[in-house]
Amino acid sequence: MSDDGDWGALMAAAQAGNGGAYRRLLAELDGWLTRYYARRLPSGVTQDAAQEALIAIHSKRHTYDPARPFKPWLVAIARYKWIDRLRAMARQLETELTDTLAVGDHEQGVVGAIVLAELLASLKPAQRDAVRLVKLEGLSIAEAAARTGQSESLVKVNIHRGLAKLARIVQERGDAE
Amino acid sequence: MPNEPLIDALAGDLAPVRPRRVAREFLILVGIGALEIALMLLLGGARPDIGVAISLASFWWKLLGLGALSAIGMITAVRSFEPVSRPWRGLRLFALAVGLVLAVGWGIDSGDAVTMPLFERLMWRHGLDCVLRMAALSTPAIVALGLLMRRGASTDRRASALAVGAASAVWGAFVFAFNCPSDDPLYIAVWYCLGCAIVTLIGRLVLPAITRW
Numbered sequence: 001m002s003d004d005g006d007w008g009a010l011m012a013a014a015q016a017g018n019g020g021a022y023r024r025l026l027a028e029l030d031g032w033l034t035r036y037y038a039r040r041l042p043s044g045v046t047q048d049a050a051q052e053a054l055i056a057i058h059s060k061r062h063t064y065d066p067a068r069p070f071k072p073w074l075v076a077i078a079r080y081k082w083i084d085r086l087r088a089m090a091r092q093l094e095t096e097l098t099d100t101l102a103v104g105d106h107e108q109g110v111v112g113a114i115v116l117a118e119l120l121a122s123l124k125p126a127q128r129d130a131v132r133l134v135k136l137e138g139l140s141i142a143e144a145a146a147r148t149g150q151s152e153s154l155v156k157v158n159i160h161r162g163l164a165k166l167a168r169i170v171q172e173r174g175d176a177e
Numbered sequence: 178m179p180n181e182p183l184i185d186a187l188a189g190d191l192a193p194v195r196p197r198r199v200a201r202e203f204l205i206l207v208g209i210g211a212l213e214i215a216l217m218l219l220l221g222g223a224r225p226d227i228g229v230a231i232s233l234a235s236f237w238w239k240l241l242g243l244g245a246l247s248a249i250g251m252i253t254a255v256r257s258f259e260p261v262s263r264p265w266r267g268l269r270l271f272a273l274a275v276g277l278v279l280a281v282g283w284g285i286d287s288g289d290a291v292t293m294p295l296f297e298r299l300m301w302r303h304g305l306d307c308v309l310r311m312a313a314l315s316t317p318a319i320v321a322l323g324l325l326m327r328r329g330a331s332t333d334r335r336a337s338a339l340a341v342g343a344a345s346a347v348w349g350a351f352v353f354a355f356n357c358p359s360d361d362p363l364y365i366a367v368w369y370c371l372g373c374a375i376v377t378l379i380g381r382l383v384l385p386a387i388t389r390w
Contacts, residue, residue: 017193026184060330062194076260080332
C-alpha cells in the first residue's frame with residue numbers, strides 16, 4: 001500500500017486529469033476505506049459506505065490541497081460519511097416506526113465493528129443493548145425484544161436514538177485513525 | 178474487488194479540476210463586499226451627518242467592532258469549508274469577540290451622560306426598520322458564502338452554517354453602519370443583535386439542508 005505522500009502525489013496528478021494515477025489511488029483507497037468501515041459499521045453496510053466515500057472523494061477532490069498531507073483529508077471525509085451512515089441508519093428506523101410497526105430481520109447486523117462497539121459504552125443501557133444485539137450481533141428486532149424484555153417498537157426506538165446519539169458523539173469528539 | 182466498476186467509472190472520464198484556494202475565496206468575498214459598499218455609497222446611502230459622526234467614539238466602536246466581527250466570521254466560515262477544520266474553535270472566538278465588542282460599547286455608553294429613558298432610546302419603529310435593512314444587506318454575503326460552502330466540503334455542516342449565518346449577519350450590519358444615523362450603544366446593541374440573530378438563525382436552519390454532499 002502507498003504511504004500518505006504517494007497518495008497525495010497521486011491525488012495531485014488526478015486533479016490535473018491523470019486517469020491512470022486516479023485509478024491506482026482509488027483502488028488503494030477502496031481497500032483502506034473497506035477496512036475503516038469494517039471497524040465502524042455493521043458488515044452489511046461497509047461496502048456501500050466505502051462506495052459512498054469513494055464517490056464523495058471523487059466529487060470533492062478539488063478540496064484536497066497538494067501542499068498538505070493527504071491522510072487527514074481522507075480521514076475527515078471517511079469520518080463524515082461514517083456519521084452520515086449512522087444518521088441514515090437512525091432515520092431508516094424512524095421511517096419504519098412511522099410507517100408500520102411490523103418488523104423484519106435486520107440482515108445488516110453483524111459482528112466486527114470494533115470502534116462502534118467501543119462507542120456503545122456511551123449510550124444508555126437500553127439503547128446499548130438494542131444497537132448491540134441488532135446492529136452488531138445480527139439478531140432480528142423480535143429476537144432482540146425477547147432477549148431484552150423490551151417491546152419490538154421500543155427496540156426500534158432505542159436503536160434509532162442510540163444511532164443518532166452515536167453520530168453526535170462521533171461528530172463532537174472526533175475520531176483518531 | 179467489488180468496487181472496481183465504480184472505480185473504472187470514476188477514473189474513466191476524469192476531468193481536471195482546479196484545486197480550491199482559500200485565498201481566492203477571500204478575494205471573491207472582499208470584492209463582493211467592496212462592491213456592495215461602493216454601490217450603497219454611490220446610490221446616496223451614506224448617512225448625511227457622517228462628517229459629524231466620525232468625531233464620536235461610538236461611531237468608530239460600531240464600525241470597527243462590526244468590521245472585526247465580519248473578518249473573524251468570514252475567516253471562520255471559509256476555513257470551515259475544508260474537510261479538515263475545527264469550526265467550533267473559530268465560533269468560540271467569534272462569540273468572545275461579540276462579548277468584547279458589547280463590553281466596550283457598554284463602557285462607552287456608561288461614559289456618556291444620557292438622560293433619555295431606555296424605552297425612548299430604543300426607538301422601536303426605527304429599530305425594526307434597521308433590522309430589515311441590515312438583513313437585506315447581508316444577502317450578498319450569505320449567498321456568496323453559501324455557494325462557497327456548497328463547493329467546499331464542510332464535514333460539520335451545522336457549524337459551517339452557523340459561521341456563514343453569523344459572518345453574513347455582521348457583514349450586513351457593517352455595511353448598514355454607514356447608513357444608520359444612530360450611534361447610541363444601547364440602540365445598536367439591541368437592534369443590531371436582533372438583526373444579526375435573525376440572519377444567523379436563517380443561515381443555520383437553511384444551509385445544512387442545501388449543502389449536503
